[in-house]
Amino acid sequence: MASSMKTLVDDDSRYQKSFELFLESSTEHQCMQDFIHHVLPDILASVGNGKSHLNVIGVGSGAGEIDLEILSQLRLKHPGVTVDNEVVEPSSQQIQSYRALVSRKPDLDWIKFTWNQMTASEFEEQWKEKKTTKKADFVHMIQMLYYVKDPGATISFFQSLLNKSGKLLIILVSGEGGWAKLWKAYKDQLCISDISQCVTAGDIRGFLDAKRLSYRSFQLPSQMDITECFTKGDEKGELLLDFLTEVQDFSKTAPPRAESGCPAAPAPPGLQRGVCRQSHLQQQAGGAAC
Numbered sequence: 027m028a029s030s031m032k033t034l035v036d037d038d039s040r041y042q043k044s045f046e047l048f049l050e051s052s053t054e055h056q057c058m059q060d061f062i063h064h065v066l067p068d069i070l071a072s073v074g075n076g077k078s079h080l081n082v083i084g085v086g087s088g089a090g091e092i093d094l095e096i097l098s099q100l101r102l103k104h105p106g107v108t109v110d111n112e113v114v115e116p117s118s119q120q121i122q123s124y125r126a127l128v129s130r131k132p133d134l135d136w137i138k139f140t141w142n143q144m145t146a147s148e149f150e151e152q153w154k155e156k157k158t159t160k161k162a163d164f165v166h167m168i169q170m171l172y173y174v175k176d177p178g179a180t181i182s183f184f185q186s187l188l189n190k191s192g193k194l195l196i197i198l199v200s201g202e203g204g205w206a207k208l209w210k211a212y213k214d215q216l217c218i219s220d221i222s223q224c225v226t227a228g229d230i231r232g233f234l235d236a237k238r239l240s241y242r243s244f245q246l247p248s249q250m251d252i253t254e255c256f257t258k259g260d261e262k263g264e265l266l267l268d269f270l271t272e273v274q275d276f277s278k279t280a281p282p283r284a285e286s287g288c289p290a291a292p293a294p295p296g297l298q299r300g301v302c303r304q305s306h307l308q309q310q311a312g313g314a315a316c
């Protein structure tokens with residue numbers, strides 16, 4: 027990445043604003059809800075070996091909407107169960123929103139929440155320092171592995187915490203969707219930082235195959251409306267463009283475009299070809315449970 031370009035996730039407030047707009051402009055959470063209601067229940071049914079108490083870890087939980095949906099499906103499959111739910115989320119704003127959401131929901135007294143305002147690697151350090159021996163029945167990392175330095179090591183650590191019948195759920199952009207195409211074409215311009223920003227579900231499958239870990243893979247088709255990205259100076263369009271590229275103030279800090287065609291997105295030329303000339307970006311989030 028050119029020196030003037032900074033990674034979006036380093037500015038938490040802008041990142042969260044962009045993410046919120048992305049959720050409004052895409053079918054991201056809707057496709058996850060479909061997956062949670064129609065596919066995940068059978069996977070959740072297989073965890074826990076009939077125990078009446080389950081341990082769950084959510085890594086990069088955001089504001090918790092998806093986590094609470096998973097927990098309610100878990101309870102439907104294991105009526106009467108109680109749950110210890112470790113929330114690992116570095117953004118104080120997101121943890122606050124998650125806590126507020128919990129306080130607005132009645133009947134969650136079967137869940138004990140432990141709020142870990144920290145990154146996945148800080149959580150790992152803390153777990154090892156405390157020599158914690160607790161095992162997990164279900165761990166999920168939903169759209170967060172882009173923000174760690176070593177996704178393989180992160181997966182290995184959390185997988186090592188699983189009970190025998192435990193499951194790990196990973197959701198990331200697919201290796202075949204619009205996002206992956208953008209990253210493949212412009213990796214050098216967009217994905218230069220010490221985090222794994224451009225990792226896809228395809229990379230994770232490669233990692234799991236190399237480790238001979240068994241897993242199942244699912245497609246969660248979703249779309250994003252990028253119309254606003256065409257309107258020069260449009261605040262929403264600029265924030266969406268930041269989320270697409272993972273760059274702070276992309277339109278102001280990207281190198282000048284080499285060709286015309288996308289008024290609101292002066293950028294590496296192919297970005298105009300790859301993204302801005304479509305008004306919808308296709309994405310297939312790939313989920314893997316192992």
Ligand SMILES: C[S@@+](CC[C@H](N)C(=O)[O-])C[C@H]1O[C@@H](n2cnc3c(N)ncnc32)[C@H](O)[C@@H]1O
Nearest residue numbers: 086087088116117120145146168169170173174
């Ligand atoms: C794209 S959001 C996904 C949030 C939520 N899982 C969802 O799908 O709605 C990514 C989340 O990962 C969090 N995050 C960023 N860096 C992280 C890290 N190193 N470890 C754990 N979480 C991280 C962000 O704060 C953000 O809440």
